[in-house]
Amino acid sequence: MKIKRLELMGFKSFPDKTVLHFQEGITGVVGPNGCGKSNIVDAIRWVMGEMSAKHLRGKSMEDVIFSGTTQRNPMGMASVTMVFSTEDGRVPSAYAHFSEVAISRRLYRSGESEYYINQTLCRLRDIHDLFLGTGVGMRAYSIIEQGRIGQVISAKPEERRLILEEAA
Amino acid sequence: MKIKRLELMGFKSFPDKTVLHFQEGITGVVGPNGCGKSNIVDAIRWVMGEMSAKHLRGKSMEDVIFSGTTQRNPMGMASVTMVFSTEDGRVPSAYAHFSEVAISRRLYRSGESEYYINQTLCRLRDIHDLFLGTGVGMRAYSIIEQGRIGQVISAKPEERRLILEEAA
Amino acid sequence: TKKHFQESFNKINELFQQVFPQLFKGGSAELRLTDPENILESGVDIVAQPPGKRLQNVNLLSGGEKALTAISLVFAIFLLKPSPFCLLDEVDAPLDDANIDRFNEMVRSLTDRSQFILITHNKRTMEMADILYGVTMEQAGVSKMVSVELKAAS
Amino acid sequence: TKKHFQESFNKINELFQQVFPQLFKGGSAELRLTDPENILESGVDIVAQPPGKRLQNVNLLSGGEKALTAISLVFAIFLLKPSPFCLLDEVDAPLDDANIDRFNEMVRSLTDRSQFILITHNKRTMEMADILYGVTMEQAGVSKMVSVELKAAS
Ligand SMILES: Nc1ncnc2c1ncn2[C@@H]1O[C@H](COP(=O)(O)OP(=O)(O)OP(=O)(O)O)[C@@H](O)[C@H]1O
Ligand SMILES: Nc1ncnc2c1ncn2[C@@H]1O[C@H](COP(=O)(O)OP(=O)(O)OP(=O)(O)O)[C@@H](O)[C@H]1O
Ligand SMILES: [Mg+2]
Numbered sequence: 347m348k349i350k351r352l353e354l355m356g357f358k359s360f361p362d363k364t365v366l367h368f369q370e371g372i373t374g375v376v377g378p379n380g381c382g383k384s385n386i387v388d389a390i391r392w393v394m395g396e397m398s399a400k401h402l403r404g405k406s407m408e409d410v411i412f413s414g415t416t417q418r419n420p421m422g423m424a425s426v427t428m429v430f431s432t433e434d435g436r437v438p439s440a441y442a443h444f445s446e447v448a449i450s451r452r453l454y455r456s457g458e459s460e461y462y463i464n465q466t467l468c469r470l471r472d473i474h475d476l477f478l479g480t481g482v483g484m485r486a487y488s489i490i491e492q493g494r495i496g497q498v499i500s501a502k503p504e505e506r507r508l509i510l511e512e513a514a
Numbered sequence: 515m516k517i518k519r520l521e522l523m524g525f526k527s528f529p530d531k532t533v534l535h536f537q538e539g540i541t542g543v544v545g546p547n548g549c550g551k552s553n554i555v556d557a558i559r560w561v562m563g564e565m566s567a568k569h570l571r572g573k574s575m576e577d578v579i580f581s582g583t584t585q586r587n588p589m590g591m592a593s594v595t596m597v598f599s600t601e602d603g604r605v606p607s608a609y610a611h612f613s614e615v616a617i618s619r620r621l622y623r624s625g626e627s628e629y630y631i632n633q634t635l636c637r638l639r640d641i642h643d644l645f646l647g648t649g650v651g652m653r654a655y656s657i658i659e660q661g662r663i664g665q666v667i668s669a670k671p672e673e674r675r676l677i678l679e680e681a682a
Numbered sequence: 683t684k685k686h687f688q689e690s691f692n693k694i695n696e697l698f699q700q701v702f703p704q705l706f707k708g709g710s711a712e713l714r715l716t717d718p719e720n721i722l723e724s725g726v727d728i729v730a731q732p733p734g735k736r737l738q739n740v741n742l743l744s745g746g747e748k749a750l751t752a753i754s755l756v757f758a759i760f761l762l763k764p765s766p767f768c769l770l771d772e773v774d775a776p777l778d779d780a781n782i783d784r785f786n787e788m789v790r791s792l793t794d795r796s797q798f799i800l801i802t803h804n805k806r807t808m809e810m811a812d813i814l815y816g817v818t819m820e821q822a823g824v825s826k827m828v829s830v831e832l833k834a835a836s
Numbered sequence: 837t838k839k840h841f842q843e844s845f846n847k848i849n850e851l852f853q854q855v856f857p858q859l860f861k862g863g864s865a866e867l868r869l870t871d872p873e874n875i876l877e878s879g880v881d882i883v884a885q886p887p888g889k890r891l892q893n894v895n896l897l898s899g900g901e902k903a904l905t906a907i908s909l910v911f912a913i914f915l916l917k918p919s920p921f922c923l924l925d926e927v928d929a930p931l932d933d934a935n936i937d938r939f940n941e942m943v944r945s946l947t948d949r950s951q952f953i954l955i956t957h958n959k960r961t962m963e964m965a966d967i968l969y970g971v972t973m974e975q976a977g978v979s980k981m982v983s984v985e986l987k988a989a990s
């Protein structure tokens with residue numbers, strides 16, 4: 347399953363709908379300090395099912411919803427969608443007849459969460475299963491967050507083993 | 515007490531005697547990865563009395579002695595000297611008649627340590643007292659080691675208090 | 683399973699021993715099990731020796747050497763079992779120019795396996811990208827993707 | 837003593853509130869005692885708001901914003917009680933060009949109080965230095981101070 351695009355709305359510093367198209371090869375993401383680059387990484391972790399607010403630099407999961415600026419009000423919901431192409435055929439049979447598989451996650455200020463696969467409401471577990479089945483899961487070595495590369499070196503030997511186990 | 519120069523010999527990646535002259539204003543230290551820039555910072559901490567090998571990236575204090583390369587043998591001793599000028603008059607009366615105050619520290623592979631003030635053998639405690647008396651002591655905010663600036667932010671509130679206390 | 687981890691460990695170790703000298707332009711490194719008698723629970727240690735230097739405690743390495751050693755291991759694991767995409771957020775920050783060039787060349791060589799997304803402030807890394815997304819905040823606190831520059835055929 | 841810490845805390849807080857907007861070109865920040873009733877044991881919290889953004893948990897700040905906030909606090913403490921020298925090892929690594937310039941200008945303004953030694957890979961920081969020491973390893977594993985360039989009068 348190759349990734350085609352990422353859509354964010356109301357997520358962290360992206361109040362307005364933003365679409366990021368994924369290309370083959372090397373995509374560079376640039377911009378000044380604090381402009382939102384690492385927030386894109388957080389959005390990808392979040393839509394893939396990250397359950398710990400701490401791993402997204404927050405105190406509670408509500409911290410991922412756009413909280414406003416001095417000129418704009420906070421929003422009531424965060425939504426991220428990740429769209430995969432099925433052309434390489436590596437997709438669970440349930441979705442084989444689709445040309446795309448879209449995974450969505452929403453969080454409301456009320457605390458309510460919603461999950462979708464191809465615009466159909468589903469459970470978080472269905473998303474986990476889909477990722478497991480395709481090997482697209484979030485592995486420790488496929489996303490290296492800012493400042494984290496040194497932890498491979500400073501980690502205890504037991505912690506380092508866990509990273510290798512994810513590829514085993 | 516202004517710093518005039520630093521002399522290293524047998525310390526980490528500096529086997530041969532090296533002299534670093536301190537200037538007024540801004541001194542930049544540059545060079546490729548692993549060439550020895552941060553080792554200079556370690557040398558300054560060490561000669562000022564650092565007692566924890568961990569704070570110098572080592573497992574034991576013996577790790578500061580030049581341990582050789584594929585082309586060169588290890589050395590038996592590490593020595594660092596830091597020379598201060600007394601022109602600003604801010605110096606303990608015992609040293610007021612000197613134009614310079616030189617602090618030296620040596621460590622032998624045997625584990626034996628030696629400390630000197632102006633080439634006269636002394637105890638580590640005399641060096642601590644000298645630094646205390648002149649306010650030149652190693653404060654958390656006067657040396658920021660590589661990768662450590664973020665800790666001011668990620669520290670617990672009690673730990674952060676300790677940094678402020680050093681200036682109190 | 684015991685056999686499964688042992689096999690993966692051996693393959694990753696082999697790949698790590700090849701990748702490290704490519705990124706360091708020499709030298710050697712390897713992984714070691716802290717408890718080879720107890721495969722199911724053993725931890726994993728790293729020993730590394732940049733070219734010409736002696737094997738030492740990996741904590742004595744410089745900031746840039748530690749980052750490059752970690753990158754070597756991440757790429758070795760990745761070579762065993764590539765994920766469809768790899769997101770690296772400012773891993774090049776502690777690297778000098780020569781190391782950044784070798785890092786970027788290796789990323790290029792891995793793109794037949796995966797999509798790479800590199801967040802960076804470094805001009806050399808930007809030059810290596812096939813496409814650049816610029817993120818800005820014209821309105822304070824509001825992120826916007828504004829520039830998409832396609833790499834001119836060079 | 838209780839009174840002593842309270843006084844220093846207040847002065848550092850005042851300086852921090854001035855330094856932060858200088859480095860961030862706006863915005864505001866302050867220190868807060870976690871337990872104002874218990875001065876002798878209270879911890880110290882940081883609240884920070886880059887220009888135009890809302891006050892949020894300081895952990896939500898970006899890598900560069902966190903570094904610049906930390907630098908603001910270090911300089912505030914330094915202004916209260918300057919040490920004869922200040923050694924900064926690659927603190928500019930996560931900063932973008934504009935922030936590096938403001939950081940270096942502030943270092944320049946502090947040099948009447950102290951000697952500054954900056955270890956860096958960044959060209960802009962190098963341009964700000966009065967003198968540059970180059971460290972090399974012509975012989976692998978053996979450090980040598982080789983180049984001392986004096987800043988040409990510009
Ligand atoms: N829920 C939210 N609502 C509004 N803004 C937010 C929210 N969460 C985080 N932010 C803002 O996003 C900004 C951080 O963005 P990000 O970490 O993506 O920056 P960056 O581009 O990676 O910068 P750097 O180059 O410094 O790493 C912070 O200023 C933070 O205040
Ligand atoms: N006792 C020792 N004997 C010989 N070499 C040593 C010793 N201790 C450390 N080294 C070497 O010093 C090097 C690290 O130097 P240092 O940390 O000063 O690099 P640096 O110039 O700061 O690099 P970077 O830009 O990556 O931070 C390492 O390669 C390490 O192996
Ligand atoms: Mg970032």
Ligand SMILES: [Mg+2]
Nearest residue numbers: 552660744745
């Ligand atoms: Mg260093």
